[in-house]
Amino acid sequence: MFDGPSVVAALEDCGVTHVVWLPDSDIGRWEPALRTASCLQLLRVCREGEAIALAAGLHLGGKRPIVLIQCTGLFEAGDSLRNIVHDLHLPLFLVIGVRSYHAHQRGASTDSCPIFTEPILRAWQLPYVLLDDRHRAADLAAAYRQAQAKNQAFAVLLPE
Amino acid sequence: MMTLREALEILAHHRGQRIVIATMSSASVWPSLSDTPLDFIYVPSAMGQGPSLAHGLALAQPERGVIVLNGDGCMLMNLGCLVTLAEHPANVYLLIIDNGLYEVTGGQPTPGAGRIDFAALARAVGIARVYSYDNASAWRAGAAEALTGPGPVVIWLKVEGRLGQSAPKAPRPMAEQIQRLRQAITEQIPEPPS
Numbered sequence: 001m002f003d004g005p006s007v008v009a010a011l012e013d014c015g016v017t018h019v020v021w022l023p024d025s026d027i028g029r030w031e032p033a034l035r036t037a038s039c040l041q042l043l044r045v046c047r048e049g050e051a052i053a054l055a056a057g058l059h060l061g062g063k064r065p066i067v068l069i070q071c072t073g074l075f076e077a078g079d080s081l082r083n084i085v086h087d088l089h090l091p092l093f094l095v096i097g098v099r100s101y102h103a104h105q106r107g108a109s110t111d112s113c114p115i116f117t118e119p120i121l122r123a124w125q126l127p128y129v130l131l132d133d134r135h136r137a138a139d140l141a142a143a144y145r146q147a148q149a150k151n152q153a154f155a156v157l158l159p160e
Numbered sequence: 161m162m163t164l165r166e167a168l169e170i171l172a173h174h175r176g177q178r179i180v181i182a183t184m185s186s187a188s189v190w191p192s193l194s195d196t197p198l199d200f201i202y203v204p205s206a207m208g209q210g211p212s213l214a215h216g217l218a219l220a221q222p223e224r225g226v227i228v229l230n231g232d233g234c235m236l237m238n239l240g241c242l243v244t245l246a247e248h249p250a251n252v253y254l255l256i257i258d259n260g261l262y263e264v265t266g267g268q269p270t271p272g273a274g275r276i277d278f279a280a281l282a283r284a285v286g287i288a289r290v291y292s293y294d295n296a297s298a299w300r301a302g303a304a305e306a307l308t309g310p311g312p313v314v315i316w317l318k319v320e321g322r323l324g325q326s327a328p329k330a331p332r333p334m335a336e337q338i339q340r341l342r343q344a345i346t347e348q349i350p351e352p353p354s
């Protein structure tokens with residue numbers, strides 16, 4: 001189970017310096033914790049392609065950003081993702097909320113988001129893991145540390 | 161009006177120790193004016209994302225200004241970057257090099273060419289330091305002031321469109337550009353933007 005304070009504590013423990021984000025209704029609840037975090041800065045952007053490029057600039061400048069967005073924004077941000085991960089080879093770390101995932105699993109949603117999120121990530125050749133309600137912020141931190149140790153771009157999917 | 165080369169020659173006199181990120185048409189001209197480790201030719205790029213890349217760099221390196229050379233077509237792909245720049249102020253000097261064309265695709269007009277007031281757009285989102293120049297002598301006279309002091313700064317330059325241009329090429333592989341930029345950032349002690 002993820003909540004703002006535990007996620008912020010885990011990210012700060014990993015040395016994450018910036019969270020570049022556009023909220024959705026689930027991860028949006030983390031906003032008070034992100035906004036008041038002592039060791040990381042919350043950067044609000046207008047679109048997800050921008051979030052990825054901004055995080056890339058932070059990386060080039062020696063910081064340790066993550067990108068926190070919803071899958072709808074992932075769909076929009078393909079060109080940025082392609083460029084930053086596959087042309088600049090920066091170890092971008094994304095946390096992506098998957099809208100309607102649980103309802104889709106129950107057959108109770110017509111939202112197309114859960115249908116396309118994982119195939120899109122595979123198409124962009126971005127390795128990922130899905131962390132559900134059985135996982136904790138420590139698992140998110142472990143995924144971050146592992147990806148950074150490999151100098152590898154990586155995504156964590158959070159079912160919503 | 162001024163030519164792209166004239167506009168960039170004037171910039172070259174005033175860029176100091178700042179990082180320069182060049183995109184699209186500017187990327188084909190800037191390496192002939194400056195090719196130091198602090199010159200980053202953003203090719204291949206993500207369309208319209210030069211200002212956001214520059215913004216991240218400037219936030220990471222607050223003592224060092226970052227100049228980004230962006231075309232009108234690139235601006236239109238990512239107008240939200242102006243809002244983000246106002247939201248998180250940093251020493252970014254965004255040059256909007258406006259020729260009213262998509263130059264590298266053969267010179268087709270950009271939407272709103274000749275009607276868009278990029279300076280008004282920048283002011284409207286809350287960026288206070290905004291400058292406009294539509295000829296070389298005015299830009300030459302104003303460059304020192306525009307490029308002095310803290311960012312964000314938006315500088316709108318009207319330049320002549322060029323036909324028959326091809327897509328820009330980077331002077332060296334991206335991995336090498338990144339390696340030497342990072343080394344320069346780490347090793348060189350910047351002078352704060354004065």
Ligand SMILES: [Mg+2]
Pocket residue numbers: 231232233257258259260261262263270
């Ligand atoms: Mg143009």
